[in-house]
Amino acid sequence: MIKNFCALCLAIIFFSCGDDETSQRKNKWTEMKDFPGGPRAGMFSFSFNGRGYAGGGNFSDSSPNEIIYRDLWEYTPEKDQWTKKGDLPYAIFATGQAFTIGNKVYLMTFGTAFFEYDPLTDKWTEKAPFPDYRNGQAAFALNGKIYAGLGYNTGNSSSRYNDWWEYNPATDVWNRKSDVPFEGRTGAASWSTATIGYVGFGFAGDVTEKNDSWEYDQATDKWVEKSTEGIPPFSGALKHGFSIDNIPFLTYPVNGALNFLFEYDAQNGKWVPASSLGTEFEHEYTLFTVGKSAYLVGGYSGNGGITFSDQVKRYEY
Numbered sequence: 342m343i344k345n346f347c348a349l350c351l352a353i354i355f356f357s358c359g360d361d362e363t364s365q366r367k368n369k370w371t372e373m374k375d376f377p378g379g380p381r382a383g384m385f386s387f388s389f390n391g392r393g394y395a396g397g398g399n400f401s402d403s404s405p406n407e408i409i410y411r412d413l414w415e416y417t418p419e420k421d422q423w424t425k426k427g428d429l430p431y432a433i434f435a436t437g438q439a440f441t442i443g444n445k446v447y448l449m450t451f452g453t454a455f456f457e458y459d460p461l462t463d464k465w466t467e468k469a470p471f472p473d474y475r476n477g478q479a480a481f482a483l484n485g486k487i488y489a490g491l492g493y494n495t496g497n498s499s500s501r502y503n504d505w506w507e508y509n510p511a512t513d514v515w516n517r518k519s520d521v522p523f524e525g526r527t528g529a530a531s532w533s534t535a536t537i538g539y540v541g542f543g544f545a546g547d548v549t550e551k552n553d554s555w556e557y558d559q560a561t562d563k564w565v566e567k568s569t570e571g572i573p574p575f576s577g578a579l580k581h582g583f584s585i586d587n588i589p590f591l592t593y594p595v596n597g598a599l600n601f602l603f604e605y606d607a608q609n610g611k612w613v614p615a616s617s618l619g620t621e622f623e624h625e626y627t628l629f630t631v632g633k634s635a636y637l638v639g640g641y642s643g644n645g646g647i648t649f650s651d652q653v654k655r656y657e658y
Contacts, residue, residue, distance in 0.1 A: 370617075370655065379651055380648075382626070382639055382640050382649055384397050412425065418655075429456070433450050443485070447510065453470035455469060468513055472517075476492055477527035485510070488505065489506050490505040492527050500525070501524065524546065526543040532582030532589060542554070553569060554568070570611035571603060571613055572603060581628050585635060588604055590602060592618070600620055620652060623640065636655050637653070
C-alpha cells in the first residue's frame with residue numbers, strides 16, 4: 342500500500358508540473374479570502390449567472406452547543422467578495438443539495454422538504470416534497486429535470502435505498518423511475534455534465550465503501566457502469582464530484598491534509614490525477630463551479646478532535 346501510495350503521489354506531481362503552457366491549462370489551487378459566515382461544515386452551494394452561492398451548514402465548539410445555519414451568501418469571483426442574501430426558510434446542514442435550472446434554483450434538504458429559490462428576487466418558495474424521508478441521498482440536475490434517490494431513512498439507519506426519482510419543475514411533480522442497478526447505499530458522489538448524469542462510490546448497507554461509477558441515460562432511463570480505473574481504493578475516503586467544460590472531476594480526501602483531484606479521461610476510459618489540494622479539513626466541504634473554476638468552501642477535520650474551517654479555495658482549470 343505504501344509503495345502504491347508513493348507511486349500515486351509521484352504521478353500527481355508529474356501531472357501537475359507538466360507543460361500547462363502548451364495545454365493552456367492552469368490546473369492549480371489558490372487560497373481565497375475566508376468565508377465571512379464563519380467556520381462551518383455541511384453547507385450547500387450552487388452557481389447562477391456568473392456568481393457562486395453557499396449557505397447553511399453547522400458549527401459546534403463543544404457538544405451539545407451546535408449552531409445550525411439558515412443564511413445564504415453570494416460570491417463574486419472577480420472581486421473575491423461575499424455578499425449576504427436572504428435567509429433560508431429554516432436551518433439546514435449536511436444533506437443540502439442545490440441545482441440551477443433556468444432562472445431558478447432548487448434545494449433538497451434533510452428529510453422531505455424541497456424549495457425553489459429565485460436569485461433575481463432573493464425569495465424562497467416551498468415546492469412538492471421529496472416522496473420519502475431521506476438522508477445521504479444522491480442527486481443531480483440534467484436537461485431541465487432533477488434526479489434523486491439512494492440514501493437512508495433516519496428511522497432505520499441500517500437501510501440503504503436504491504430507488505430513483507425525477508422532478509419536473511414545470512409540473513412540480515416527482516415521478517418514480519427505474520431503480521439503480523446496484524445495491525442501496527448512502528453518501529454516494531453525484532454530478533452531471535451538460536448531457537450526462539453520474540452516480541457512484543458511497544457506502545453500502547454493510548458500511549463497505551464502493552469504488553464504482555455509473556452513467557445515467559435520461560432518454561432510456563437506464564444505467565451504464567463506467568470505469569473507475571485510476572481511482573485508488575483507499576477506505577473511508579469521502580468523494581465529491583463536479584464538472585468543468587463537461588469534464589467530470591472528483592476530489593478524494595485521504596487521511597487528512599491531502600486531497601487528491603482526479604479528472605475523467607473519456608477517450609481512454611479512466612481517471613487521471615490533476616492538481617491536488619493540501620487541506621486537513623477533508624470532511625463535508627461544499628463545492629460549486631463558475632466558468633472554468635471550482636470553489637471549495639468550509640469543511641471540518643476529524644483528526645485529534647473536530648475543527649471547523651472557513652476556508653475558500655479555487656481550482657482553475
